[in-house]
Amino acid sequence: MISIINTRRSVRKFTSDTVPEGDIREILEAAMNAPSAMNEQAWQFIVLSGAVLDQFLAINRNTPKGAPIGILVCGDRRTSRDDYYVQDCSAATQNILLAVHAKGLGSVWTTVFPDARKPVAQLLQLPDHVVPFSFTPIGLPATVPNAKSRYDGGKIHYNKW
């Protein structure tokens, strides 16, 4: 398990192979088993594929193209205390990345920047309380990234700075 955490790296090039529906379901279950502030679970998930995925990628240009499917993680302001949905959705996104890697698939955490939120919300007919947060394209990796550990002892401190 810890080796899955340590060897997960951003994948930005994908083969054209489809991703089994059952894998997406398992990945979404992992996402929803993330912790959340006061267990508010302030997340919603939009699975994008086909023409809608293409339209999304034309808006959210920092997401690499080429994956057959992906998950848009959205914050739910109805159930979120203040902006804690950012932390809930981050934990869920990290679980998505790890579950993807555990299944031999690849992904990368891409942000929906503030200026893309409104056009994305319009495209997907999101209600006002649902905020597009991150998008993880999912596919078979076309290349396997180097997974050198990022451990840095200089960032560890004991009982004081």
Add this chain to the structure above:
Amino acid sequence: MISIINTRRSVRKFTSDTVPEGDIREILEAAMNAPSAMNEQAWQFIVLSGAVLDQFLAINRNTPKGAPIGILVCGDRRTSRDDYYVQDCSAATQNILLAVHAKGLGSVWTTVFPDARKPVAQLLQLPDHVVPFSFTPIGLPATVPNAKSRYDGGKIHYNKW
């Protein structure tokens, strides 16, 4: 691996057993292998134990007592673009929780709320650019929480709301 994600739950009661130093090192390595916005790795880690841990817990009252050790994840404003350290530190915190669970230990994600940040920074002599973010107490679970899946099909949408 996915079962580790799905069975991780918040642990708030701990035995008095110590946690091996090697486990803490492995957990910190998992934390640092989280993804971060533009690979900025805007995190710092303060390992708290003994008298300093007690003093921290007297300030950060939402953290349960009883664990022999814990990790304070801090954002590093020097390396963070805007407030993206929140996402970096959330991903690192989630990796900590998963690595802890994988090792048979227990933890819970507790927040350092804004009003506790200054006294915590003073206690630990943190420089101004280092923001206390989350604290994860780590110990052997005294009780094993129920791990019913939080999967909710009502939160999954396909290509539109």
